Amino acid sequence: MAKSPDSAHTAADKPKRSLFSRRPKDGAAKKAKKPGRLKQMVDIYKMTRRHDPNVTWLMLGAFLGAIALCLGLGFAFNNWITGLMVGLPLGVLGALLIMSRRAERAAYAQIEGKPGAAGAALSALKKGWIFDEQPASVNPRTQDVVFRAIGKPGVVLITEGPSTRVRGLVDAERRRLSRILPNVTVTVIETGRGEGQVPIAKVTKTMNKLKGELTKVEVSAVNKRISSMGNKLPIPKGIDPFKARPDHKAARGR
Structure with a gap:
């Protein structure tokens, strides 16, 4: 049976789907996911710096201190390249640990004195x-x-x-x-x-x-x-206003 001109025209107007049409979308999704963690770390750093302006210098000191220590050991054993390769990740780790500790203090400072x-x-x-x-x-x-x-x-x-x-x-x-x-x-x-x-x-x-x-x-x-006492009290207005509680299970012992 021959196709009508309208149906032929409609079929021609439909965009052809390529086997590779999904690849850009998947790639875009991956690119969108990658900056997520980095952006989260940047936000944590900014929040910490607002409450603790010294965090930048402490992180920089930990980073450079680790590199200097490893380089010193590398020169002592006539292998400064290995010392640098070891010092760089240790420096980054030290800086992140400093930020983590300071961020925790900043988070507590934000909620201290507030209901909840x-x-x-x-x-x-x-x-x-x-x-x-x-x-x-x-x-x-x-x-x-x-x-x-x-x-x-x-x-x-x-x-x-x-x-x-x-x-x-x-x-x-x-x-x-x-x-x-x-x-x-x-x-x-x-x-x-x-x-x-x-x-x-x-x-x-x-x-x-x-x-x-x-x-x-x-x-x-x-x-x-x-x-078994069945104590379920309504929380009055003002309790935990900023939802500062992290997303953890309430019953840690289970």
Whole structure:
């Protein structure tokens, strides 16, 4: 059967698909992905430099120091080329380590003093800790909160707010826990810059230094016992406003 002129004209107007037509798209996608990590590192550097102007000089010092050290060893063994080849990657690694440490401090400085900062700090806990994204106790009027974490040291309550105001929330939470976990140690860490308080940047370090008393199985059992209380409190406005909490699993011990 002969084709009609209209159908022939329509077929001629359709662009021909080439086997190589997808290659530019794939290449463009790859090029779009490659700058992603680099841009992320640049953004982290810019954020860090805003809060810590000395980070540039520290990174440069670490980079040049590593190269100078390796070159010195290379000249000592009459092989400066190897020393340079080893010094360059070590210098880059040293600079990145400096930026990483300083970036962490800058991130804590951004959220310190803001509602939800204590909960955001818990995201940096090492494996073995279990914590809820929602606070265990909240005062909606003052926005004082108490976060709860469970680990080998037992139950740790992390407070956010003045000591005099948050004391009532802590006492109420202690009473609730003592009814279901009478033999489990409950430790209280108050965040802040006042006397006896722990800065946000040192919360996780303080928790990791606590003496372990429970096994991994007991930690899981304690978590299940607390979960049975069914405590799901709504977070008042202002909690974690900038979503500073990194994208980690809430239950690190699972």
